[in-house]
Amino acid sequence: MQIQIDHLMPIPLQDKFRQRPSDIWNQEITFKPGNFVKIKAPSGTGKTTLVHYLYHIRYDYTGKVQVNGKPWQAYSKNEIAAMRQQEVSIVFQDLRLFEQLSAQENIELKRVMLPNPYCTPERIQEMATRLNVTHVLQQSSKTLSYGERQRIAIIRALVQPFQWLLMDEPFSHLDQENAQRAAALIADECKARNAGFILTDLDNDQHFQYDVHYHL
Amino acid sequence: MRPFFDLLKKIIQTGVGKSRFFMASIGLGIAMLLILIAIQAHINFSQLLYSSKNQNETADFLVLNKKITNAMMGQPAKSTFTPEEIINIKKQPFVQAFGLVTSSQYKVVIQAPGDLHFATDMFFESVPDSFLDVKDADWKWQEGDRTIPIILPSDFLNLYNFGFSLSQDLPQxxxxxxxxxxxxxxxSNNIVAEQYLGHVVGFSDRISSFLVPASFMTWANGKYGTAVTTGTSRVIIKTPDxxxxxxxxxxxxxxxxxxxxKLKFSKTRMIVQTIVSVVGFFGFILLFFALLVFSMFIQLVITSCKHEIQLLVMLGTAPKQLQRYLLKQFVPLYIIIGIISLLILAALQYWAASVLAKHEMxxxxxxxxxxxxxxxxxxxLVYAVNLFTVNKYVNREA
Incomplete structure (x- = not known):
């Protein structure tokens, strides 16, 4: 799966970015498959907006987001759903777990969304162990701390097949040690799939061996 | 799909407005039952009418004539059928066989022998033999025979026996x-008068007239009749129903x-048909409202889970999957309702059949x-409406 952006510009931020240069906005960029991409930007410059554009859940832009050579708009809802199940996965900044489900069920939901799940239930246990969240799996996600929710959201993004993983400040609620563990797990899972990721964050970090850096 | 749907059940609550849903289900059941009863009543009725088991000689013979109104009195020509009218009657789909009733163009007087004191002015008519309900070997006439076979209406003898003879102190x-x-x-005509011997060979319930064989009628009309032939004022038809x-x-x-x-049954039949149609009509009205309530219920479920559905789709759930899930929540119920109304109808039909059997129907x-x-x-239809509603609202939220 190839993701390209072509003179992408958020309509609400249009005036702001006409004044100052950006590596992303209003540029032509092709994200190379398998690349680890870091996008660094201060608050309020559209990190989340960009991730939502790339994932096609926000549409207020000019320019194009092309997926496999076609703009998102050319795909039907069912086709997009198939891509979200098989080719592109996401960790939202605001996590977006179902509060009426337990932590485990939130992960399981994503796993069994595919008629033939990509990984086994045991694999979820292993990943939970690596991220130190085994003890909260049975709890309602309502009762979890932000840090725990963030790790559940990361595991949820990793139980499906993907070629691209989009992450929006995925370690914002984690301490250095837990962030390191999560990054290692993500790197392993991406390697196992030959997949790349696009990660947005506020600062520089050493969590991954990034192939490309952009400043938003 | 099973484990996924189990999780969806926890996210998409179909429990909102359960009592409304319950009432709509009952409404749907009643609607189905009414429609099925209307269909079944129609089947039963046509079975009673046409099935060979109930055939109490449905084919019937009708003698048709024009209604005599005050305006027509004194103008006999107005009560006769024109050739066009006869052709028109013949070509009607319900006319199986058609015959003219030929009337005599001469005067007839009949006298009983001996001292029975019975003499009357009369007339003769004839119809083709195939329309007669009297079969008798003597029912034939050829030129030269002095004996004329006659068929009397049964009613005529009854009138005499139970009306006339009792009041006049005559023997029955x-x-x-x-x-x-x-x-x-x-x-006789105005010129000659001749004597013949009349022989009653039978009594007809079918045709209320004094009948002689057609061969005699043709011959006698030729011999005694006036030159001006009067038109046909009565015709006989055979109709299956x-x-x-x-x-x-x-x-x-x-x-x-x-x-x-003979036409009375037609009124009964029309009344029954009207009632059956009305029942069916109300069934359809009820079905319509039940469908409306179900559609609104589905809309309610989907809009009340709007955010959940949006997040599910965001995570990659296909609208197709959601539609399948939602239909699965409702459709089995419809099938159960359908089966229950079918069972109730079967029980009603069994009961109706046993009641009718007592009356030999x-x-x-x-x-x-x-x-x-x-x-x-x-x-x-219910499935199609549901599919449409689910697709519409899922696509709106997705």
């Missing part, structure tokens, strides 16, 4: 005696009349094929 006469009586028949409403309508439209008693104790087709169609 059996059919056999009448058949044995040699009647003196005097046939005298209760056929189109037949009744045809007669009314053209101002024809016949033995009304045979209907099958099982629901007809049309009923199964009907329930299939209704379920298909």
């Amino acid at each position: 006469i059996s059919q056999e005696t009448v058949k044995a009586l040699p009647l003196q028949v005097s046939i 005298p209760s056929n409403p189109t037949l009744v309508k045809f007669l009314d439209d053209n101002g024809y009349t016949t033995n009304q008693d 045979v209907v099958t104790p099982w629901p007809g094929v049309l009923v199964f087709a009907g329930i299939g169609l209704i379920l298909a």
